[in-house]
Amino acid sequence: MTDVDGLMQPRPLTIAHILERAEKLYAHKHVTTAGGERLTYAEVADHTRRLATALDALGVPVGARVATFAANTRRHLELYLAVPVTKRVLHSVNIRLSPEHLEYIVEHAEDDVVFVDRALLPRIWPSADRLPKVRHWVVLPDDSGTEIPEDPRVLDYDELVAGAAPFTGSFEDAFTLADENLASGLCYTSGTTGPPKGVVYSHRSTVLHCLGTLAAGFIGLCESDVVMPIVPMFHANAWGLPYGAMMTGASLVLPGPSADPTHLLRLMESERVTVAGAVPTVWTSLVPRLRDHDLGATRFLLGGGSAIAPALSETYRSAVGVPITHSWGMTEISPVGTIGGTRTQHQDGGAEQQVAVRAAQGQPLPLVNVRIVDVETGRELPRDGRAIGEVQVAGPWVAGGYFRVDGGTSFTGDGWLRTGDLATIDAEGYLRLVDRIKDLIKSGGEWISSVELETAIFSHPDVVEVAVIARPDPRWVERPAAYVVLRDGSAATAEDLLRHITPMVAKWWLPDEVVFMSALPKTGTGKLSKTALRDATRIA
Structure with missing residues (x-):
C-alpha cells in the first residue's frame, strides 16, 4: 500500500x-498603558x-x-x-x-x-x-x-x-x-x-506557543478577556500574553515601568482586568492592599518564575475569589510548559485535596512532552507521584540549541531539553517541583528539599519572603539555613518559625539557622536569587 x-x-x-x-477582526479593541493612554x-x-x-x-x-x-x-x-x-x-x-x-x-x-x-x-x-x-x-x-x-x-x-x-x-x-x-x-x-x-x-514556535495560551482548561485566553501582563515584556515574550491577547482579540493593559502595589491594583480595578500574570514576589507585594480594591472581574491569576506557596495562592482565593494558578517553564520553553489548577476529576474532592492539587506546577500544555529521568543513569522514571528525577522537555516551542554557543550538556542525545529541575510526575501528568538540582541540600548523606522547607516557612502568616540555602557543616557536610523577610511590625522570632514548621517536616530538616533580612536579593526578572544570597553569605 x-x-x-x-x-x-x-x-x-x-x-x-x-x-x-x-487589525482586521478586532480593530476596535484597546491597548491601555498606565498613565491613561x-x-x-x-x-x-x-x-x-x-x-x-x-x-x-x-x-x-x-x-x-x-x-x-x-x-x-x-x-x-x-x-x-x-x-x-x-x-x-x-x-x-x-x-x-x-x-x-x-x-x-x-x-x-x-x-x-x-x-x-x-x-x-x-x-x-x-x-x-x-x-x-x-x-x-x-x-x-x-x-x-x-x-x-x-x-x-x-x-x-x-x-x-x-x-x-x-x-x-x-x-x-x-x-x-x-x-x-x-x-x-x-x-x-x-x-x-x-x-x-x-x-x-x-515565527512557528511563537505562534504555536501563542495558541497554547488560548487552550481551554489552561490559561484559555478569549475575546472577552482584558489581559494585563505584569511580567516584564523584556522577559521571554511576557509569557506570550501580548501575542495571545492579540490573537484572540482580548484587550491589553500594560502597566508601564512601575511595580508599585497600589498602582497595579488600581489599574486592575479600573480596567476590569480578567487575566494577569506575575512572579510570586509581585503577587506577595499586593497582599496587604488586596481588600482595598474591587477585583471582581478577575477570572485567572497566573504565577510563574518560582514556586507559588499554597498559603499565597489561598490568600488570593479568599480575598479575590480566584487562586494564583501555578505555571512552570523557562526561557528555553518560550516560556510556558505546564499550567496548574484543578480539573473535573478534582471537583468532588475536599478542600485539602484541591489545595494540594493547586500546589503542583500542573499538566503540560498541548504539544509539550515532559518526562523525569534518573539523574545518574538517564533512565526514565515512572509517573507515580513518588519517583524524583530531572525534568526534561520536548516540543515545538522548546529550544533545541543556543545562539552561537555550544549547548553542551543542556540537551540529551534524543534532543530533549535538560532543565536542571527535580520533580515528580503523577499518573495524571501533574508535575510537582521538588527543587533545582543545584539547590538541593545534602545533609548526612540524605537530601533536603529547599522548596518544601520554603513552602512550610512561608505558611507562617508573618512571613513575606523566604529562601533556604545550604551552609557548610563540619559534621553533616551541609545544613539548611533560612533567610526570611517578615511583615512590617511582626515580632516573630526564629523559635516561632521553627515551632510552626515542626509538624510539617522531618525533624532533621529543621534549619540550623534562621536569619531575618529586610529584603532578599532578586534576579533581573524579579525572582529570588539564591546565587546572590550564597555569595553574600559567603562574604559575610
Whole structure:
C-alpha cells in the first residue's frame, strides 16, 4: 500500500498573522498603558506599519537583531510586532542586567538598533561607545525628564514613526512556508551559572506557543478577556500574553515601568482586568492592599518564575475569589510548559485535596512532552507521584540549541531539553517541583528539599519572603539555613518559625539557622536569587 500525503494548504505560521488578524477582526479593541493612554488595535497596527517602513529607512537589514530596552508599554508592543513581521529579530533585553552582562549580550547578539525608554537611558547609554555595532539608538518618550544625549546616533521614536509612511501591503503574504522557521525573537537566559545564553524563537514556535495560551482548561485566553501582563515584556515574550491577547482579540493593559502595589491594583480595578500574570514576589507585594480594591472581574491569576506557596495562592482565593494558578517553564520553553489548577476529576474532592492539587506546577500544555529521568543513569522514571528525577522537555516551542554557543550538556542525545529541575510526575501528568538540582541540600548523606522547607516557612502568616540555602557543616557536610523577610511590625522570632514548621517536616530538616533580612536579593526578572544570597553569605 502506498503512502498518501495530506492535501492541506502549506501556509506558514507567522507573527504577521497575529498582527493582521487583530487589525482586521478586532480593530476596535484597546491597548491601555498606565498613565491613561488608550489606543485601539487599529491605531497600534497603523503605528506598526509606519515603524516597519521606518526600519527600512534606517537601513536595518532583514535578519538583523533589533534590541528593546523598555518597560511594558504600547510602544514596546509595536516593536513586538513590527520587528518580526518585517523578518527582523526582536531582542528584548533585560533592563536589570549588570553592565557587564548587558554589554555582553548586545555585543554577542550584534544588535543593529537599540530602542530604549527615555527613563532607562542612564542604565545603557554609558555603554554606547563600547557597543560599536549598534548604529542607532531610538528613544521611546516618557515623562521621566531624563536628559537625552546630543548625538547623531540618537533618534526619537515618535518622530521616527510619525515621519514614515505606513506599509500598505500584507506582511503575511511576504512569508513562504520555509520562512515560518525564521528567527522572530531572541531572549538571553539569566546567566547565573556563566555568561547568558541566547534562546532564539521562530515565527512557528511563537505562534504555536501563542495558541497554547488560548487552550481551554489552561490559561484559555478569549475575546472577552482584558489581559494585563505584569511580567516584564523584556522577559521571554511576557509569557506570550501580548501575542495571545492579540490573537484572540482580548484587550491589553500594560502597566508601564512601575511595580508599585497600589498602582497595579488600581489599574486592575479600573480596567476590569480578567487575566494577569506575575512572579510570586509581585503577587506577595499586593497582599496587604488586596481588600482595598474591587477585583471582581478577575477570572485567572497566573504565577510563574518560582514556586507559588499554597498559603499565597489561598490568600488570593479568599480575598479575590480566584487562586494564583501555578505555571512552570523557562526561557528555553518560550516560556510556558505546564499550567496548574484543578480539573473535573478534582471537583468532588475536599478542600485539602484541591489545595494540594493547586500546589503542583500542573499538566503540560498541548504539544509539550515532559518526562523525569534518573539523574545518574538517564533512565526514565515512572509517573507515580513518588519517583524524583530531572525534568526534561520536548516540543515545538522548546529550544533545541543556543545562539552561537555550544549547548553542551543542556540537551540529551534524543534532543530533549535538560532543565536542571527535580520533580515528580503523577499518573495524571501533574508535575510537582521538588527543587533545582543545584539547590538541593545534602545533609548526612540524605537530601533536603529547599522548596518544601520554603513552602512550610512561608505558611507562617508573618512571613513575606523566604529562601533556604545550604551552609557548610563540619559534621553533616551541609545544613539548611533560612533567610526570611517578615511583615512590617511582626515580632516573630526564629523559635516561632521553627515551632510552626515542626509538624510539617522531618525533624532533621529543621534549619540550623534562621536569619531575618529586610529584603532578599532578586534576579533581573524579579525572582529570588539564591546565587546572590550564597555569595553574600559567603562574604559575610
